Amino acid sequence: MNIGTLGAGTVAQAIARHAVAQGHQVVLSNSRGPASLSAVVRSLGPLSRASTPEEAAAAELVVLAIGWPQVPQAVATLPPFEGRIVIDVTNQFATPPPHPKIADLGELTGSEFIAARLPGARVVKAFNTLYGQYIAADPRHTAGRQVLFLAGDNADAKATVTDLTASFGFAPVDLGSLREGGRLMQLGGPLSGLHVLKQD
Template sequence: MSYAIVGFGAVGQALAWAFARRNIKVAVAGRRPPEALAPQARAIGPTVVAKSLRDALEADTIILAVPFGEHRGVAKALPSWKGKTVIDAMNALVPVEELDGLLSSAFVAKAFTGAKFVKGFNHLIAATLAADPIVEGGHRVVFLASDDEDAIAPVATLAKQLGFAPVNLGRLNEGGALVHARGRTWGQLIFQDLVKKEQ
């Protein structure tokens, strides 16, 4: 399984730290060319490799960590998303009217036709996401939601490999609504830093 993070701002870099900590190879791409991102990527760890957007999208699993709205440009970079898993780590700080009455991930998913689409890694602030997830005798929780049941399992496996405790909230418009930002409102689980104690 190959991974890429698209967006190399605070959240993208935080996720890159999570991959580097576990020596898992991940491509990173952003607005700037790869040669401009390379020094930051190398500073995080040798398994973090800066690539062009086109090259990064060759990965099996792509984590969206771009500012909301820029996902459309990412979606247009591939003619088909079939066979790809897309993890939406964005939060939509836009008026509800701009989302066609949908939750943000359901809105974003429409642009990635054919992809397995999962909401995840979006409820923690970047500094917390970047920190070691093994704390207080347990693992920091990440919430996952998807309308595709088959898509959750491999993302949950990735979360565990990164040291997190994945919690499946179910469908996007059910449990997933708890981790969505819409307009000026936040889902009830946004910013909740929970730890699952080891049994």
Template sequence: MNIGIIGAGHMAQAVGSLAIRAGHRVMMSNSRGPQSLSGLRDAMGCETGSVADAAGFADIAFAAIPLQAWRAIPAAPLEGKVVLNPQNYFPQFGRIPELERGELTTAELLARHLPKSNVIKILNAILVEDIVPDARPTGAADRRALPVAGDDLGAKKTAIEFLDQIGYDAVDAGMLVEGWKFERRRPVYCVPLNTAMLAEMLTVTTPDAFMPEGHWRYQRGIRA
């Protein structure tokens, strides 16, 4: 498949490198244009383009830019496509009233901006520095599971297959409205868990369940 990545930071590079390893074509992009990505193109073996180019190229798009920049994601070239949403809300980078009031989840905010796309909440509950080293082959005993949420079953199936190809199991957390269960400061956020443990923790997560910032540092290595 063609993976169009909107963004070229650490998250974009980590997922892009795993996608290339899995045999996909990858186009990286940023707001400064492809001329700024020549070094990355040579290092990764990816294609480069503008944000609009990456959106048009994509069979699956990966929105690897800060949540507060969601309006920079072009809607028209992403119509009918699967858009992976790894974004988390960090208020210090700009407050978003709908999220502050609890009216929307982070993925629903993007889905409202892309009403004709199939937005899937995925790859937000893992530290960027863990993405490449924690990837494992299908069936590995110590394989990590990540939560996924989305409204379109076909799009969610595509996203889960992609996640498997780059090295992770998945647990279906439900519709986008259920994406709050694995947003920042929730019990499963950035904690390495296997499929059974992740599914159990998602089931018992309640709306009032918040953890201290950085809680995952004390829960490393509990996935087995």
């Protein structure tokens, strides 16, 4: 599979590392340009490369892993997604830690807000409930596999993300739609920051 990342921070790099380990090709991008990612690409190996956000967004599966305040500008110039899958790993931090403020989206969940700004994308919410170090680490432990919650409105897209993340070693758990599942997963929800293992 060809996987693109919009953003190349801790979480995007962790997902990319899992992906290349399984033989997928990864195109990373950020707002600073491909040259800024040369060291990251070297560490990931020959299945990875850096390019523009537009090219990364053209991959068959795209990981959206940028700061919440940057979302509107970052997605404004992207081409239509035409049914391709976007894994939304964002959390609606309006301001950065140590004293973060949560963006008020009214009745919308964060994932619904994202989906509305990505015409044609099949959005699957995933990875946002886990701290970066748990995503980067091997999800397989002697006590079980790291649970990965996900939600989405398209069953086929969720099945693809379920299969992909299971191949990484995670134990995916489908929570339903972007409205119901997304509400459980987003900041302030009962599953935000919850790290649990599933026994095999």
